[in-house]
Amino acid sequence: MKILVPVKRVIDYNVKPRVKADGTGVDLANVKMSMNPFDEIAVEEAIRLKEKGVATEIVAVSVGPAKAQETLRTALAMGADRAILVQTDDEVEPLAVAKILKAIADEETPGLVILGKQAIDDDSNQTGQMLAALTGRPQGTFASEVTVDGDSVTVKREVDGGLETVKLTMPAIVTTDLRLNEPRYASLPNIMKAKSKPLANKTPADYGVDIAPRLKTLKVSEPPVRQAGVKVPDVDTLVAKIKELGIA
Amino acid sequence: MNDILINPDELSFLLWDWLRLDDLLASEGSDIDREAAEAILDLSHKVATDTFLPLFKLSDNREPYLENGQVHALPEIAHALRGYAELGLFSAGFSEELGGLGLPSLLSSASFAQFLAASLAVSAYPMLTTANARLIVTFGSEAQVDTFARPQIAGEWFGTMCLSEPQAGSNLADVATRAMPDGEDEWGARYRLHGNKMWISGGDHDLSGNIVHLVLAKIPDETGQIGQDTRGISLFIVPKVLPSGERNDIAVAGLNHKLGYRGTTNCLLNMGEGAEQPDGRAGALGWLVGAPGQGLPQMFQMMNEARLNVGLGAAAMGYRGYRHALHYSQERLQGSAPGAADKRSGPIIRHPDVRDMVMAAKCYGEGALALVLYCARLVDTAEQDEADDALLSLLTPVAKTWPSEWGLAADDLAIQVHGGYGYTRDFDVEQLWRDNRLNPIHEGTTGIQALDLVGRKIRRDTAGAFDMLDERVRAVAARAAGTALADLGQGLNAAWGRIVTVVAQLRGMDSVAAATNATGFLRAFGHVVVGWQWLDRALLCLDADPADALRAGKPWACRYFFEREIPKIDAWLRPVETGSQLLMEIPENAL
Ligand SMILES: Cc1cc2nc3c(=O)[nH]c(=O)nc-3n(C[C@H](O)[C@H](O)[C@H](O)COP(=O)(O)OP(=O)(O)OC[C@H]3O[C@@H](n4cnc5c(N)ncnc54)[C@H](O)[C@@H]3O)c2cc1C
Numbered sequence: 001m002k003i004l005v006p007v008k009r010v011i012d013y014n015v016k017p018r019v020k021a022d023g024t025g026v027d028l029a030n031v032k033m034s035m036n037p038f039d040e041i042a043v044e045e046a047i048r049l050k051e052k053g054v055a056t057e058i059v060a061v062s063v064g065p066a067k068a069q070e071t072l073r074t075a076l077a078m079g080a081d082r083a084i085l086v087q088t089d090d091e092v093e094p095l096a097v098a099k100i101l102k103a104i105a106d107e108e109t110p111g112l113v114i115l116g117k118q119a120i121d122d123d124s125n126q127t128g129q130m131l132a133a134l135t136g137r138p139q140g141t142f143a144s145e146v147t148v149d150g151d152s153v154t155v156k157r158e159v160d161g162g163l164e165t166v167k168l169t170m171p172a173i174v175t176t177d178l179r180l181n182e183p184r185y186a187s188l189p190n191i192m193k194a195k196s197k198p199l200a201n202k203t204p205a206d207y208g209v210d211i212a213p214r215l216k217t218l219k220v221s222e223p224p225v226r227q228a229g230v231k232v233p234d235v236d237t238l239v240a241k242i243k244e245l246g247i248a
Numbered sequence: 249m250n251d252i253l254i255n256p257d258e259l260s261f262l263l264w265d266w267l268r269l270d271d272l273l274a275s276e277g278s279d280i281d282r283e284a285a286e287a288i289l290d291l292s293h294k295v296a297t298d299t300f301l302p303l304f305k306l307s308d309n310r311e312p313y314l315e316n317g318q319v320h321a322l323p324e325i326a327h328a329l330r331g332y333a334e335l336g337l338f339s340a341g342f343s344e345e346l347g348g349l350g351l352p353s354l355l356s357s358a359s360f361a362q363f364l365a366a367s368l369a370v371s372a373y374p375m376l377t378t379a380n381a382r383l384i385v386t387f388g389s390e391a392q393v394d395t396f397a398r399p400q401i402a403g404e405w406f407g408t409m410c411l412s413e414p415q416a417g418s419n420l421a422d423v424a425t426r427a428m429p430d431g432e433d434e435w436g437a438r439y440r441l442h443g444n445k446m447w448i449s450g451g452d453h454d455l456s457g458n459i460v461h462l463v464l465a466k467i468p469d470e471t472g473q474i475g476q477d478t479r480g481i482s483l484f485i486v487p488k489v490l491p492s493g494e495r496n497d498i499a500v501a502g503l504n505h506k507l508g509y510r511g512t513t514n515c516l517l518n519m520g521e522g523a524e525q526p527d528g529r530a531g532a533l534g535w536l537v538g539a540p541g542q543g544l545p546q547m548f549q550m551m552n553e554a555r556l557n558v559g560l561g562a563a564a565m566g567y568r569g570y571r572h573a574l575h576y577s578q579e580r581l582q583g584s585a586p587g588a589a590d591k592r593s594g595p596i597i598r599h600p601d602v603r604d605m606v607m608a609a610k611c612y613g614e615g616a617l618a619l620v621l622y623c624a625r626l627v628d629t630a631e632q633d634e635a636d637d638a639l640l641s642l643l644t645p646v647a648k649t650w651p652s653e654w655g656l657a658a659d660d661l662a663i664q665v666h667g668g669y670g671y672t673r674d675f676d677v678e679q680l681w682r683d684n685r686l687n688p689i690h691e692g693t694t695g696i697q698a699l700d701l702v703g704r705k706i707r708r709d710t711a712g713a714f715d716m717l718d719e720r721v722r723a724v725a726a727r728a729a730g731t732a733l734a735d736l737g738q739g740l741n742a743a744w745g746r747i748v749t750v751v752a753q754l755r756g757m758d759s760v761a762a763a764t765n766a767t768g769f770l771r772a773f774g775h776v777v778v779g780w781q782w783l784d785r786a787l788l789c790l791d792a793d794p795a796d797a798l799r800a801g802k803p804w805a806c807r808y809f810f811e812r813e814i815p816k817i818d819a820w821l822r823p824v825e826t827g828s829q830l831l832m833e834i835p836e837n838a839l
C-alpha cells in the first residue's frame with residue numbers, strides 16, 4: 001500500500017509572527033520557515049506504518065514556492081521514499097490544494113492520504129475534509145491513533161469531550177492531531193541519503209487546477225493586547241465583576 | 249519563549265557570507281551541499297533546544313553522586329546523549345570509513361555550538377569522547393582503533409583525557425603516574441599503571457557502556473626512576489572495563505564539587521592501587537599509543553582541537569548571555585529614558601548604561617563565536633596549506649583565551665542587566681557565568697596560554713605566521729578606506745602598528761623579560777585580532793538593507809568595539825613597550 005503525505009512549508013512554530021504594516025498579511029521576510037508540525041506527525045505516522053510492514057511506499061507532496069523543496073527534503077530525510085513539488089509562488093487556499101491533491105491521488109492511488117489536521121499559519125482545518133469530499137473517500141480527522149487492518153483503517157478521533165472511534169474502508173483520508181505520535185528527527189546520514197531520493201517538479205497547470213483565490217482577505221491585524229488583570233478580594237466581588245463585564 | 253541559543257541567522261551570516269562555507273565544501277569535493285548543510289544546522293538547533301536545553305538547569309540542580317565506588321549521573325543525560333548518538337552527531341566529523349560523514353570542522357563546530365549553548369555540561373561528554381577517539385584514530389594501531397575508538401565514534405562508549413594529577417596541573421613535567429611493562433597482546437605493548445589522576449571530567453559515570461581513559465604516564469628506566477621532564481611522558485589507553493569483560497584497577501577516590509559545569513562528573517581516579525585484580529593482579533591495564541615518550545607531542549596535536557572547543561563553548565555561553573541580556577532589557581520596564589517626556593517606566597534598553605552593557609556583551613559574544621569559527625575553517629584547510637596551519641597555530645591561544653575571558657565578561661554583564669533577578673537561580677544568567685568560569689582555567693590557564701603565545705608562537709615563529717596575519721589585517725584595513733568605516737580602518741592600522749612594534753620588541757628581549765608581560769600582550773593581541781575580524785565583517789554589511797537588522801547591526805557593533813574596547817590595549821601594551829619589569833621587582837613580602 002502506498003501512503004500520500006502532503007506537507008506544507010509554514011512559519012516556524014517558535015517564531016512570533018508580525019503583521020505587515022499595511023495589514024495585508026503576516027511579514028515573512030527573513031523569517032524562519034519549517035514543516036507544519038501537524039504534517040511532521042503525518043510523515044511520522046506514515047513511516048511507522050511502513051516500518052510495521054503495512055505501507056510499502058511513502059510519497060510526500062508539497063504545494064508552494066521553490067523553497068518548499070527543503071520541506072520535502074526533510075520529509076525524505078525522515079523516511080519518505082519520494083516527493084512531488086507542485087510549484088507556485090501564488091497563495092493557495094485549501095480548496096486549490098485539495099483539488100491538486102485529488103489529481104495526485106487519482107494518479108498515485110494511495111491506500112491512505114495522511115494530512116495534518118491544520119496548518120499553523122492559517123489554521124484553516126479544511127484541506128483533509130475537502131479532499132475527502134472531492135475524492136468521495138471516507139475520512140477520519142483529528143486522529144490520535146491509527147490502526148490498519150486488512151482493507152480498513154480504525155481511527156481514534158479527538159472530539160469534544162473524549163475520543164470517538166471510526167472504522168473506514170480504504171482508500172481513506174486521515175488527518176493527524178497532536179497526540180498521534182512524536183515525530184522523529186532526521187538523522188545526519190538520512191539527511192545525506194535524502195539528497196538522492198527522487199523529487200518531481202510539477203505545477204498546478206500540470207494537474208489542470210485553477211488555483212485563483214476564491215476568498216478575499218480584507219485585513220490582517222494583531223490580536224488585541226492582553227489587558228492587565230485586577231485582583232479581587234473575594235468570590236462575591238469576582239461574580240459582580242464578571243456580571244459587570246457582561247461575561248456571564 | 250525567546251530563542252536563547254545561537255541565532256540561526258547569525259550562524260548563516262558567519263558561515264556563508266563571511267567564511268564562505270560553500271567554497272570550502274566545493275574545494276573539498278564534499279557530498280554535502282548548502283541545502284544539506286542547512287538541514288544539519290537546522291537539526292542541531294532543534295535537537296539542542298528540545299533535548300539539551302531542558303538539561304541546562306536540571307543537571308546543575310541534581311549533581312552526580314558517588315555510591316559504592318560508582319558515580320551516578322542523571323539518567324536524562326544518558327537519554328539525551330543516546331538521541332544525539334542515534335542522529336549520527338558523535339560520528340559526523342569522522343571519515344565515512346569510520347562510520348561518519350566527513351563533515352568539515354567549520355560545519356561540525358557550527359552545529360556543536362548550538363549544543364554547547366544549550367548545555368555545556370552535557371556537551372562535554374561528546375566533546376571529550378570525539379577528541380579521545382580522534383587521538384586513537386591518529387596515533388593508535390588498527391586494533392586499538394577497532395576496539396577503543398569505534399565504539400566512541402558510535403557514541404556507545406565515552407572517553408576522557410587524564411593529564412592532570414594533584415601535584416601536576418599547569419606543569420605536566422611533574423606527572424608521576426608510572427607505567428610498568430606487562431607483556432604484549434593484540435592491542436600492542438601492555439603496561440600496568442599506578443598513580444592518581446585529578447580533575448578527570450567524565451572520569452566515572454553510568455551514562456555509557458564503557459569509559460576509555462587516555463592517560464599520560466611515565467615509563468621508568470632500568471633503575472626504576474622516572475624522568476623529571478615532559479620527554480618521558482607516554483600515552484596509554486586505559487579502559488574502565490577491559491576487553492575481557494573484567495573491571496580494570498581504577499578506583500574513584502572522590503568527586504569534585506564544582507562552581508559550575510556540574511552536570512559533567514569530575515573525579516579523582518586512583519589507578520593501580522589494587523581495587524581490582526585484572527588478569528590476576530593489581531595495576532591498571534593500559535596499552536601504549538604510538539611510541540614511548542611521545543605522549544605530550546601526540547596530546548598537543550589534539551590539544552589544538554580541544555582548545556578550539558573550549559573557546560567555542562566559552563563563546564556559546566557568552567553569546568547566550570548576550571541574548572538573555574538583550575531580551576530582558578527589551579521587556580523590563582524601569583525608569584524613563586533620559587530626556588523622555590513620558591516619565592513612566594519604559595524598557596531599560598533605552599538607558600545608555602544598559603545599552604553599553606548589551607552592546608559590549610554583543611561584541612564579546614558574537615566576536616568570540618566568529619573568532620573560533622574562523623579558526624575552525626583554518627583547521628579544514630591547514631592539512632593542505634602550510635600557511636593556514638601556521639596561522640592556526642598562532643591564533644589557537646587567542647581562540648582559546650579570548651572567548652574564555654570575554655565570553656565570561658558577557659555573562660557578567662548579562663547578570664548586571666538583569667539587576668537583582670540576575671543574581672537569582674530563577675534566571676539562567678548566573679549559571680552561564682558559573683559554567684563559563686571554568687574556561688579560563690582548564691586546557692591551559694590564561695597565564696599558560698600567554699606564555700605559549702609569546703614564547704612558542706611569537707618568538708619562535710619559524711613559519712612566518714605573524715607576517716601572514718599582518719597581511720590579512722592590513723588588507724582589511726585597506727578595504728575600509730573610502731567607506732563609511734574608513735576611520736575604523738585607520739584605527740585598526742594604528743592598533744595593529746603597535747602590535748607589530750611590540751612583537752619586534754618581544755623578539756628582541758631575553759625570554760625571561762618577554763614572559764613577564766606575556767598576559768598583557770595576549771589580551772591586547774586578542775582584542776586587535778577580534779577588532780580586525782569585526783571590521784572585516786562590518787565591511788560586508790555596509791550595504792545591508794536596514795530592515796535586515798542582523799546585518800545592518802554589524803557596522804554599529806564594529807564602531808562600538810573600536811570606540812570602547814580597542815583603546816583598552818593601551819593599558820596592556822604599555823608595560824611591554826616600556827620594558828617594565830615591575831612585576832618581578834616587587835619583593836615577595838610586598839605582595
Ligand atoms: C572542572 C575541571 C575540569 C577539568 N578537567 C580535566 C580533565 O578532564 N583532564 C585533565 O587532565 N585535567 C582536567 N582539569 C585540570 C585542569 O587542566 C587544571 O586545573 C589546569 O591545568 C590548571 O592546573 P591546576 O589546577 O593544578 O592549577 P595550577 O597549575 O596550580 O595553577 C594555579 C595558578 O598558577 C598559574 N601558573 C601555574 N604555573 C604557571 C607558570 N609556569 N607560569 C605562569 N603561571 C602559572 C596558573 O595560571 C594559575 O593561575 C580540569 C580542571 C577543572 C577545574
Ligand SMILES: Cc1cc2nc3c(=O)[nH]c(=O)nc-3n(C[C@H](O)[C@H](O)[C@H](O)COP(=O)(O)OP(=O)(O)OC[C@H]3O[C@@H](n4cnc5c(N)ncnc54)[C@H](O)[C@@H]3O)c2cc1C
Pocket residue numbers: 580582583584596599600601602664665666667668669671
Ligand atoms: C540578594 C539581594 C538582596 C536584596 N536585599 C534587599 C533588601 O533588603 N531590601 C530592599 O529593599 N531591596 C533589596 N534588594 C533589591 C535591590 O536593591 C535591587 O535588586 C536593585 O535595586 C536593582 O533593582 P532591580 O533588581 O529591580 O533591577 P532593575 O532596576 O530592573 O535594573 C535592571 C538593570 O537596569 C538598569 N537600570 C534600571 N533603571 C535605570 C535607569 N534609570 N538608568 C540606567 N540604568 C537603569 C540597572 O542598572 C540594571 O542594570 C536585594 C536584591 C538582591 C539581589
